[in-house]
Amino acid sequence: xxxxxxxxDQVNVAEGNPLTVKCTYSVSGNPYLFWYVQYPNRGLQFLxxxxxxxxxxxxxxxxxxxxxxxxxxxxLKKPSAxxxxxxxxxxxxxxxxxxxxxxxxxxxxxxxxP
Amino acid sequence: EAGVxxxxxxxIIEKRQSVAFWCNPISGHATLYWYQQILGQGxxxxxxxxxxxxxxxxxxxxxxxxxxxxxGVDSTLKIQPAKLEDSAVYxxxxxxxxxxxxxxxxxxxxxxxxxx
Numbered sequence: 001x002x003x004x005x006x007x008x009d010q011v012n013v014a015e016g017n018p019l020t021v022k023c024t025y026s027v028s029g030n031p032y033l034f035w036y037v038q039y040p041n042r043g044l045q046f047l048x049x050x051x052x053x054x055x056x057x058x059x060x061x062x063x064x065x066x067x068x069x070x071x072x073x074x075x076l077k078k079p080s081a082x083x084x085x086x087x088x089x090x091x092x093x094x095x096x097x098x099x100x101x102x103x104x105x106x107x108x109x110x111x112x113x114p
Numbered sequence: 115e116a117g118v119x120x121x122x123x124x125x126i127i128e129k130r131q132s133v134a135f136w137c138n139p140i141s142g143h144a145t146l147y148w149y150q151q152i153l154g155q156g157x158x159x160x161x162x163x164x165x166x167x168x169x170x171x172x173x174x175x176x177x178x179x180x181x182x183x184x185x186g187v188d189s190t191l192k193i194q195p196a197k198l199e200d201s202a203v204y205x206x207x208x209x210x211x212x213x214x215x216x217x218x219x220x221x222x223x224x225x226x227x228x229x230x
Contacts, residue, residue, distance in 0.1 A: 004156075032216050043118070043205055043221030044157070051216045090156055101147060101170060102219060104156035 002027040004105035021076040023091030033074040038088040081112045118222035126228045132194035135225045139208030149205040196229045
């Protein structure tokens with residue numbers, strides 16, 4: 001079975017400061033990893049993905065994520081937070097065999113204070 | 115490109131009533147998903163279609179939920195009869211390339227169902 005854990009329900013950060021949203025995963029074999037963002041009353045929007053290669057993946061809106069195989073983690077990062085980054089963030093995983101559709105974590109609410 | 119369209123946006127029904135949701139994926143997207151997102155939780159897959167065939171419906175409560183994707187385009191998800199615990203946002207998503215497991219999902223804005 002594949003699963004995702006997002007240990008923080010909410011992350012608070014001041015505008016201009018770096019942010020990190022944590023994610024750990026469990027999957028058989030090598031993973032495909034994704035981050036999605038959800039704004040109020042909207043569907044999820046794709047931010048970035050890790051497939052293979054460089055452990056640091058860059059995505060939309062200045063976000064990046066670091067894949068760490070030994071720690072089974074895929075933390076989302078941004079060097080300088082914006083108030084407009086405030087939203088709900090979901091980490092998701094599927095195994096490379098693609099036997100199952102994406103499995104999502106429970107989400108982390110990011111609140112950026114001006 | 116036009117996004118994934120879902121309707122209605124909101125629906126309020128009483129328990130034991132029936133309800134249906136509609137989804138029109140992005141043109142050309144072969145794979146279609148229905149996810150259930152309960153408040154405070156991540157989306158949970160209900161059913162996955164490849165064209166008009168079911169790939170995975172292992173988490174669909176088949177005694178009350180049904181879904182179809184006629185002609186491999188639009189899809190409907192039905193609940194009959196509804197229970198209080200079905201209150202959730204129902205998200206439809208599509209992806210472009212069959213068999214490309216790294217293909218991102220494109221989500222609609224969802225239908226928020228409230229069962230009273």
